[in-house]
Amino acid sequence: MAVVELSNVGKRYPGAESLAVEDFNLTSEDGEFVVLVGPSGCGKTTTMRMIAGLEEHTEGAIKIGGRDVTGVAPKDRDIAMVFQSYALYPHMTVRDNMAFSLKLKKYAKSDIKKRVDDAAAVLGIEPLLDRKPRALSGGQRQRVALGRAIVRQPQVFLMDEPLSNLDAKLRVDMRAEIVKLHRKLGVTTFYVTHDQTEAMTMGQRIAVMKDGLVQQIDSPNTLYQHPANLFVAGFIGTPSMNFLTAEVSDNGQALSGPDFQLATDGPRRSVLADHGQTQVWAGIRPEHLHLSDSESADNRMQGQVEVVEPLGAMTMIQVLIGDTRVTAQIKPHQMVAMGDTVTLGCPSDKLYLFDKDSEMTLHGIDIGQSDAH
Amino acid sequence: MNKMSWPGKIGVNLLAWLVSILMFFPIFWLILSSFKTNALAAAREPAFIFSPTMASYVNALVNSNYWHYALNSVYTAVGSTLLCVVLGVPAAYSMAFRRSKRTDFTLLWMLSTKMLPAVGVLVPIYIVYKNLHLLDSALGLTLIYTAMNLPIVVWLLYTYFKDVPGEILEAAEIDGASLVDNIVRIVTPLALPGIISTGLLAIVLAWNEAFWAINITNVHGATLSVFVSGFKSARGQFWANMSAASTLSVLPILVAGWFTQRQLVRGLTFGAVK
Amino acid sequence: MATRAIRSTVKTRQRQLGKASQGMISFLLIGPAVVYLFVWMLVPLAMTIYYSFRNYNLIRPTFTGWAGIANYANVLADPDFLSAFINTLVLVVASLILTILFGLFFAVLYNNEHVFGRNILRTFAASPFFIMPVVTGLIWSNLMMNPSFGLLAALWRGLGLVPIDFLAQFPMPSLVGIVTWQWTPFAMLVLLASLSGVPEDLKEAAGLDGAGAWKTFRHIVLPQLGRPLYAVVMLESIFFLVIFGQIYVTTSGGPGTATTNLPYYIYLQAFSAYNIGAASAGAIFAVILANIVAIFLVRMIYSNIQEEA
Numbered sequence: 001m002a003v004v005e006l007s008n009v010g011k012r013y014p015g016a017e018s019l020a021v022e023d024f025n026l027t028s029e030d031g032e033f034v035v036l037v038g039p040s041g042c043g044k045t046t047t048m049r050m051i052a053g054l055e056e057h058t059e060g061a062i063k064i065g066g067r068d069v070t071g072v073a074p075k076d077r078d079i080a081m082v083f084q085s086y087a088l089y090p091h092m093t094v095r096d097n098m099a100f101s102l103k104l105k106k107y108a109k110s111d112i113k114k115r116v117d118d119a120a121a122v123l124g125i126e127p128l129l130d131r132k133p134r135a136l137s138g139g140q141r142q143r144v145a146l147g148r149a150i151v152r153q154p155q156v157f158l159m160d161e162p163l164s165n166l167d168a169k170l171r172v173d174m175r176a177e178i179v180k181l182h183r184k185l186g187v188t189t190f191y192v193t194h195d196q197t198e199a200m201t202m203g204q205r206i207a208v209m210k211d212g213l214v215q216q217i218d219s220p221n222t223l224y225q226h227p228a229n230l231f232v233a234g235f236i237g238t239p240s241m242n243f244l245t246a247e248v249s250d251n252g253q254a255l256s257g258p259d260f261q262l263a264t265d266g267p268r269r270s271v272l273a274d275h276g277q278t279q280v281w282a283g284i285r286p287e288h289l290h291l292s293d294s295e296s297a298d299n300r301m302q303g304q305v306e307v308v309e310p311l312g313a314m315t316m317i318q319v320l321i322g323d324t325r326v327t328a329q330i331k332p333h334q335m336v337a338m339g340d341t342v343t344l345g346c347p348s349d350k351l352y353l354f355d356k357d358s359e360m361t362l363h364g365i366d367i368g369q370s371d372a373h
Numbered sequence: 374m375n376k377m378s379w380p381g382k383i384g385v386n387l388l389a390w391l392v393s394i395l396m397f398f399p400i401f402w403l404i405l406s407s408f409k410t411n412a413l414a415a416a417r418e419p420a421f422i423f424s425p426t427m428a429s430y431v432n433a434l435v436n437s438n439y440w441h442y443a444l445n446s447v448y449t450a451v452g453s454t455l456l457c458v459v460l461g462v463p464a465a466y467s468m469a470f471r472r473s474k475r476t477d478f479t480l481l482w483m484l485s486t487k488m489l490p491a492v493g494v495l496v497p498i499y500i501v502y503k504n505l506h507l508l509d510s511a512l513g514l515t516l517i518y519t520a521m522n523l524p525i526v527v528w529l530l531y532t533y534f535k536d537v538p539g540e541i542l543e544a545a546e547i548d549g550a551s552l553v554d555n556i557v558r559i560v561t562p563l564a565l566p567g568i569i570s571t572g573l574l575a576i577v578l579a580w581n582e583a584f585w586a587i588n589i590t591n592v593h594g595a596t597l598s599v600f601v602s603g604f605k606s607a608r609g610q611f612w613a614n615m616s617a618a619s620t621l622s623v624l625p626i627l628v629a630g631w632f633t634q635r636q637l638v639r640g641l642t643f644g645a646v647k
Numbered sequence: 648m649a650t651r652a653i654r655s656t657v658k659t660r661q662r663q664l665g666k667a668s669q670g671m672i673s674f675l676l677i678g679p680a681v682v683y684l685f686v687w688m689l690v691p692l693a694m695t696i697y698y699s700f701r702n703y704n705l706i707r708p709t710f711t712g713w714a715g716i717a718n719y720a721n722v723l724a725d726p727d728f729l730s731a732f733i734n735t736l737v738l739v740v741a742s743l744i745l746t747i748l749f750g751l752f753f754a755v756l757y758n759n760e761h762v763f764g765r766n767i768l769r770t771f772a773a774s775p776f777f778i779m780p781v782v783t784g785l786i787w788s789n790l791m792m793n794p795s796f797g798l799l800a801a802l803w804r805g806l807g808l809v810p811i812d813f814l815a816q817f818p819m820p821s822l823v824g825i826v827t828w829q830w831t832p833f834a835m836l837v838l839l840a841s842l843s844g845v846p847e848d849l850k851e852a853a854g855l856d857g858a859g860a861w862k863t864f865r866h867i868v869l870p871q872l873g874r875p876l877y878a879v880v881m882l883e884s885i886f887f888l889v890i891f892g893q894i895y896v897t898t899s900g901g902p903g904t905a906t907t908n909l910p911y912y913i914y915l916q917a918f919s920a921y922n923i924g925a926a927s928a929g930a931i932f933a934v935i936l937a938n939i940v941a942i943f944l945v946r947m948i949y950s951n952i953q954e955e956a
Contacts, residue, residue: 385762389756396832399775399791415796464681477953481948488945493930495926496694496930499917523680523684583892584910587895598780601782602781612789612796626777630777631773635840638836641882645948
């Protein structure tokens with residue numbers, strides 16, 4: 001078990017103008033489950049591959065267990081990795097797959113057998129040990145890939161989108177299982193995914209990345225409640241947060257735009273007053289919107305319903321406010337039809353405010369700092 | 374295309390069968406002639422039904438030097454193929470998994486040497502061989518065949534190796550596999566079917582080769598190509614013997630060829646056809 | 648912990664050393680193959696160029712020194728060379744046209760799913776390609792085309808015609824026929840592989856749009872074969888330029904020089920006339936001829952590799 005420390009880590013591919021990963025700072029706690037999440041091409045996989053040593057970092061330093069691993073071969077970093085495609089050796093049985101690294105390290109035969117048997121027991125794959133990967137289902141292969149990582153008893157687990165090749169149901173099951181496994185083994189784990197739900201449900205801490213830059217590193221709840229910028233706010237949470245360009249009027253008392261008028265509460269009023277700009281981004285999560293009586297409330301947005309999606313427990317509607325399509329989550333018994341004109345309301349203290357140009361939050365949370373700890 | 378009238382289906386079938394029979398007939402006739410007597414093989418009226426004799430085979434296998442030439446063929450074909458694989462596996466590994474700016478250029482350069490006509494290098498190799506006493510030796514022929522087939526072998530192995538997922542090699546690297554481990558314990562077993570069919574193709578090509586065999590060997594190091602070409606002036610004589618010797622020279626490779634049709638196309642097109 | 652730290656620094660240093668010699672490792676892997684081809688192909692080629700400017704005859708040991716362009720001039724002035732050059736072109740072009748026409752026809756035939764046992768039929772039709780060229784020559788020049796005892800002579804007699812001495816009366820067409828028999832399977836197999844790559848639903852869509860079999864073939868299938876056909880033309884050109892075994896056992900380049908192509912001419916210069924200088928000059932012409940085709944071929948291969956990478 002070890003602390004992984006990334007300081008100012010960056011990656012520049014030969015001949016590339018810009019950095020693929022830039023100025024990555026993160027120190028894991030011992031035994032922590034860290035998730036790297038972001039859209040494809042954001043640099044999350046590159047970051048993980050630099051920790052693994054499959055790619056050299058070109059800037060900054062990476063320390064594993066206090067040891068600078070610059071120039072250390074992957075096999076000497078005391079890490080294990082689970083790949084998206086599982087990368088099982090097709091010509092070897094499950095047992096040989098799991099034993100391969102131990103054989104290369106010249107462990108005693110009895111030792112190898114014991115370790116493989118133990119890992120197989122943990123994962124419940126004992127009956128599969130003599131099969132070839134070809135004869136396994138997707139979920140079973142996934143388990144074997146985990147088993148291959150476990151037998152090495154490494155200081156750090158690295159998992160690169162390990163669930164993305166599984167179907168939806170299995171993915172949910174394996175999600176829980178990996179979390180359970182992590183709790184049992186207590187090994188520091190870095191986990192890469194593009195799926196924010198996976199990130200939120202699994203990570204103790206989540207690093208949200210975009211275009212090679214870390215946007216925010218925080219606990220799931222902090223990310224949800226205090227997103228550092230427009231990108232994080234939109235990326236975390238499903239359906240995504242709605243964003244409206246709003247004119248600031250009355251010294252921050254009100255926000256308005258085509259077809260909407262929003263009143264602010266005390267804290268937001270002072271934030272807007274300090275900010276002093278005439279335009280901001282106003283963000284509202286779909287789950288904070290509700291249908292309201294027209295004309296009555298201070299916060300209201302009016303528009304035509306374009307899409308109605310009943311999901312059973314709730315109903316999602318999309319309403320055109322000005323020229324922005326706003327998603328709202330309403331109760332299933334509230335009957336709304338396509339083409340209806342509705343009014344949406346939202347509590348003032350659920351409004352998120354972002355700078356119009358920099359898209360940073362106006363709520364005073366800096367990137368990388370958390371108020372959750 | 375599922376709609377096709379009955380007469381159309383019958384016509385297409387007849388045509389397809391006719392084409393196959395016509396294309397294969399000369400080979401069939403060769404095999405048939407090998408079971409005739411020398412007189413019957415050169416009879417003015419072609420004989421389809423006759424009592425077969427093994428005399429020509431006995432003659433080829435016992436009385437003539439067939440075995441000497443056959444052993445040379447085996448030696449040169451298998452030897453050059455093994456050399457090709459030994460040289461080709463690391464080269465193809467490097468091209469598939471350790472790509473650099475030079476990789477494509479190197480690959481193209483290798484393939485382009487295959488487009489160099491053999492006559493372009495015949496004279497110097499003849500003279501050098503003469504000085505090195507490699508003329509008329511199976512070793513000399515083996516070395517030439519290696520150069521002749523190496524581009525094809527590297528190319529084919531490269532295409533097979535590229536099918537090995539990179540993540541498996543990375544997993545092995547993390548598991549502690551060295552470069553040699555990677556080649557010997559991961560890539561080679563994974564690509565074994567491809568390596569075997571590549572080897573088979575190289576054997577077919579070396580076995581059938583005539584230009585070098587005729588030009589730089591005579592007796593001592595000569596292969597079946599040379600042996601069989603000795604019948605070239607058999608105008609009506611010894612046709613059964615010629616047919617038996619030819620059949621013996623051709624049949625194993627024909628069968629091997631049937632099983633390597635795909636590799637053959639893949640190998641001889643150098644990736645010009647996808 | 649302490650030993651571990653020491654070991655890791657050692658390993659680190661090894662790795663960094665290794666990093667500096669990554670190029671060295673690549674060279675160790677790929678070098679042997681490159682060096683081998685260099686020694687066996689490029690060095691002799693350079694020697695051929697050298698000899699082509701030298702006075703060099705194996706039976707005239709005193710005839711040495713620089714020849715300038717005399718060898719080239721002599722070769723170009725040699726009517727045999729010119730006829731060999733023309734024969735080469737005729738052999739290549741005629742065989743190309745025939746193998747591609749037959750190959751395309753066979754490929755379409757064996758691609759038809761209604762043909763019963765088409766895989767076996769295809770395998771039999773492909774067989775000539777695996778026969779060693781020397782045996783191919785023997786089969787045709789003796790068993791098939793011999794004017795007295797050959798099968799074709801018997802057939803001609805059966806039809807009440809006077810048997811033809813193919814190799815004497817029509818040497819070049821006969822040779823083209825033999826080469827076509829041997830190489831049609833190659834064109835067929837390549838085109839068949841490409842044909843089976845034409846999506847079935849594309850053809851069905853064309854059928855639904857009212858295209859008949861011929862129109863479907865002409866407008867849907869044939870355009871997809873453009874690149875493979877182009878490739879077959881160039882590949883076969885390369886292979887046909889160096890045909891030797893079939894000529895050696897059938898006509899020995901004759902009658903006269905009727906079937907002497909460039910490789911055979913060079914072979915005669917070197918091993919009958921022992922004129923190394925002239926043989927080398929002739930070989931350079933053959934290399935140039937092959938290179939004209941090879942340039943296009945290499946460009947095509949390069950673009951394919953780039954697309955895949």
